[in-house]
Amino acid sequence: MNLELMGQKAKAAAYQLASLTAQQKNQLLMAIADKLDEKAADILQANQLDVADALEQQLSAALIDRLTLTVERLADIANDVRKVCQLSDPIGQVVDGGQLDSGLKIERRRVPLGVVAIIYEARPNVTIDVATLCLKTGNAAILRGGKETFRTNAQTVSVIQQALVQQGLPIEAVQAIEDPDRQWVSQLLKLDKYVDMLIPRGGAGLHKLCREQSTIPVITGGIGVCHLYIDEMMNTEQAINVVVNAKKQRPSACNSLETLLIHQAQLTAFLPDFIARMEQEGITLHVDSALLSHPAFSGREYAPVTDAAYRDEWLSLDLNVKAVESLVEAVEHIREYGTQHSDGILTENYHHAQVFVDQVDSAAVYVNASTRFTDGGQFGLGAEVAVSTQKLHARGPMGLEALTTYKWICWGQNTLRD
Numbered sequence: 001m002n003l004e005l006m007g008q009k010a011k012a013a014a015y016q017l018a019s020l021t022a023q024q025k026n027q028l029l030m031a032i033a034d035k036l037d038e039k040a041a042d043i044l045q046a047n048q049l050d051v052a053d054a055l056e057q058q059l060s061a062a063l064i065d066r067l068t069l070t071v072e073r074l075a076d077i078a079n080d081v082r083k084v085c086q087l088s089d090p091i092g093q094v095v096d097g098g099q100l101d102s103g104l105k106i107e108r109r110r111v112p113l114g115v116v117a118i119i120y121e122a123r124p125n126v127t128i129d130v131a132t133l134c135l136k137t138g139n140a141a142i143l144r145g146g147k148e149t150f151r152t153n154a155q156t157v158s159v160i161q162q163a164l165v166q167q168g169l170p171i172e173a174v175q176a177i178e179d180p181d182r183q184w185v186s187q188l189l190k191l192d193k194y195v196d197m198l199i200p201r202g203g204a205g206l207h208k209l210c211r212e213q214s215t216i217p218v219i220t221g222g223i224g225v226c227h228l229y230i231d232e233m234m235n236t237e238q239a240i241n242v243v244v245n246a247k248k249q250r251p252s253a254c255n256s257l258e259t260l261l262i263h264q265a266q267l268t269a270f271l272p273d274f275i276a277r278m279e280q281e282g283i284t285l286h287v288d289s290a291l292l293s294h295p296a297f298s299g300r301e302y303a304p305v306t307d308a309a310y311r312d313e314w315l316s317l318d319l320n321v322k323a324v325e326s327l328v329e330a331v332e333h334i335r336e337y338g339t340q341h342s343d344g345i346l347t348e349n350y351h352h353a354q355v356f357v358d359q360v361d362s363a364a365v366y367v368n369a370s371t372r373f374t375d376g377g378q379f380g381l382g383a384e385v386a387v388s389t390q391k392l393h394a395r396g397p398m399g400l401e402a403l404t405t406y407k408w409i410c411w412g413q414n415t416l417r418d
């Protein structure tokens with residue numbers, strides 16, 4: 001494998017993609033979706049081998065859940081590609097502009113970034129989501145997925161490349177680093193001559209590596225230590241339903257709930273029903289040591305939460321619980337232990353909701369809703385390339401617009417500056 005050559009070819013492909021019409025790009029995406037359906041058996045077979053290896057290595061349940069494709073999941077992925085077709089193409093949109101006194105007519109026009117590289121977890125849908133969003137925005141992509149999903153990714157990338165060929169486009173528009181050796185990741189980080197944006201999706205080690213070694217501008221898709229705060233003014237039953245959804249709907253995802261903060265005025269009314277429901281749902285509570293003495297917890301064994309557990313994701317049916325004296329204390333806890341991903345308040349008080357929204361510095365802040373909504377599909381973006389946990393140049397679920405930049409186009413009539 002020659003990464004320099006890969007970069008060169010990706011750049012050349014990107015120039016070609018940049019001048020495709022919306023119709024041509026949509027045709028390509030439809031071809032990818034149809035090929036995914038056609039090749040479903042091959043993809044699922046490769047995935048079964050990846051999953052079998054992961055099971056043999058006794059990898060975590062969260063990793064295996066992310067890695068696993070089913071007939072339904074694969075059909076959903078293909079349908080998501082079709083949904084991206086239906087979105088309007090941001091490329092070529094004139095953001096603003098006008099006629100200047102000098103006579104120049106200027107336009108600020110949306111254009112592709114060029115080449116986007118993504119390092120991501122062992123989650124096969126990401127390969128398709130990222131590739132289709134990049135192609136729809138006229139960007140070439142270099143993909144480096146998690147080592148546990150290399151067989152599945154080889155199949156899905158091949159499907160994408162077959163669709164590219166069918167549409168008369170260069171296969172280098174979507175390339176994958178197929179060798180799992182991490183030395184290629186280190187080399188990729190230095191390809192600034194060809195790669196315009198790097199998106200590392202994953203944990204702290206990956207982000208540190210990219211921050212320290214990448215010569216390419218980086219947008220981080222970071223871990224989600226997500227919180228819900230139950231305010232003193234909140235209906236107990238509704239709050240419990242939201243907590244169950246945020247924790248249980250897909251615990252392996254980065255936007256699932258890890259820590260529940262409860263206003264102390266709610267404890268007596270809330271805890272008995274809450275504890276019973278958690279038992280019923282199979283959710284294991286990890287209780288703050290200061291809260292363990294509450295009578296609602298007596299007669300049962302609970303492990304106290306460690307500081308480290310507050311700072312990390314469970315990604316399983318485990319949940320930290322802590323009482324706070326005020327909204328201010330809840331916000332302070334989230335500032336200290338959160339990862340600026342997704343955090344929410346459950347309240348019937350509009351003013352409290354506003355304070356929370358203003359004071360919590362996360363990519364997605366929720367009022368009376370589950371944190372599980374932080375997702376490009378759910379936000380109406382079709383899909384996502386990552387959930388950015390930084391502020392520049394994109395934040396939260398990154399859809400089509402996040403894969404564009406703009407250009408100033410200046411139309412003159414042999415116009416000269418005075």
Ligand SMILES: NC(=O)C1=CN([C@@H]2O[C@H](COP(=O)(O)OP(=O)(O)OC[C@H]3O[C@@H](n4cnc5c(N)ncnc54)[C@H](OP(=O)(O)O)[C@@H]3O)[C@@H](O)[C@H]2O)C=CC1
Nearest residue numbers: 120121146147185201202203206221222223224254386387
């Ligand atoms: N906000 C977002 O968009 C996303 C957030 N996440 C968060 O990240 C968490 C961790 O996920 P996980 O899969 O464990 O992530 P990892 O950081 O372990 O792995 C993600 C990718 O980075 C690579 N990688 C990690 N460390 C290095 C390194 N030192 N050198 C080279 N490559 C490296 C991995 O390669 P290899 O295969 O060799 O291990 C893999 O391809 C999730 O729980 C989730 O919260 C995950 C995805 C999206």
Ligand SMILES: N[C@@H](CCC(=O)OP(=O)(O)O)C(=O)O
Nearest residue numbers: 121123252253254374375376
């Ligand atoms: N946005 C996605 C989760 C984001 C994601 O892919 O990250 P992860 O679950 O950590 O691999 C969803 O809601 O399913």
